[in-house]
Amino acid sequence: MSPSFRRGLRLGLPFAAVALVLALSFGVLAVQAGFTPVQAVLMSVLVFGGSAQFTALTIVGAGGGIGAAVGAATLMHSRFLAMGIALAPSLSGGPLRRAAEGQAVVDSSWALASRGDGTFDRGLLFGTTLPQYIGWAVGTVLGAYGGALVGDPERLGLDALFPTFFIGILVAELRRPRARVAALLGAGIALALVPVAPAGVPVLAASAAALIGLGRVEPAPGAEASG
Template structure:
């Protein structure tokens, strides 16, 4: 009985992952620059903005965090921003779970770094590579490292130069990331049956967002998609 090759790590894979990340640059640059601009307008220092980009490293959570950001912090506001960040980032639990077969033989430190650097864009690139038969974990890490670096640089650019575009929505820049994700999903298309969980997740997210305030629609959509996939299988 044949089995799929065991995952491995190489510097060649690291370089391949860095090159594979290039199509994601426009979306990352626009999103991070928009965050840098919003952070400056909110009154954050460059160090505070960079701290969020370096350690939180999640565009949606960073934007939501800015909405809650206070000049004077209380225990309540700290708990609120922690909870909201956890809710918005909970989708990463599912992304990480799908990578378990790929990372289970990796050293703990490298797996932790890979999971810290994972984003939707990096996950899509890595998943596409894996579905095509690739098993070099260096590809995933290379993609993650390069995208993280681009995010930091674009945050700085947005912080200082973003005032030139005070309202990104007027130029449609807020659509860059959704368009990128939509394009990256195309190679994952395997027919209407396997795409049904995507539709279920999107529909449930939309309904919950319309009916329930807050960010619970992210969890609801993700869980609905997982359940739909399990039922189909």
């Protein structure tokens, strides 16, 4: 076990706690929407994508078809295309191995593994994702099979966890001026499109703000001193 993987495990624990609570909410709501507990758990184990799963659940719960649910969930997670392109050179092996390793990408792990110079710490990425995956799966099991004990998740204020979670990731990325500009631009694009665009499209369009980083890759904090 590499030092970066062990460090990733430690960094991933707080996010795993959040994932567990969010997944508990998903498990409860999925069963209320008509999923069996087994179906809810399998969805979390195979998809492992909070925003996509909640999006699909909302559409199915409102009477929409599976095609519409899958389409909306795919759009919601289309941001991982840009994240995967940035990460790919830091992964090992050929295309198939890199594609398999890329399945470990979640928002927090991607942000934490970034070295700030366009490269990523592969071991830290895997280490940070592992506890989050376990937390997501365990939380879904608890919610799907013990939903009667939880009741209405909104009563507990769990709906505030998602925005709080992403704000926490964003704050960690705002150390560099270029990142702040990209964040503000992306937020503006998303807010402008939310009232008029289908679910997932605002997120996809907002990712275009990352193109501002093509002009010049900034050195990681402290790189000048070390060089």
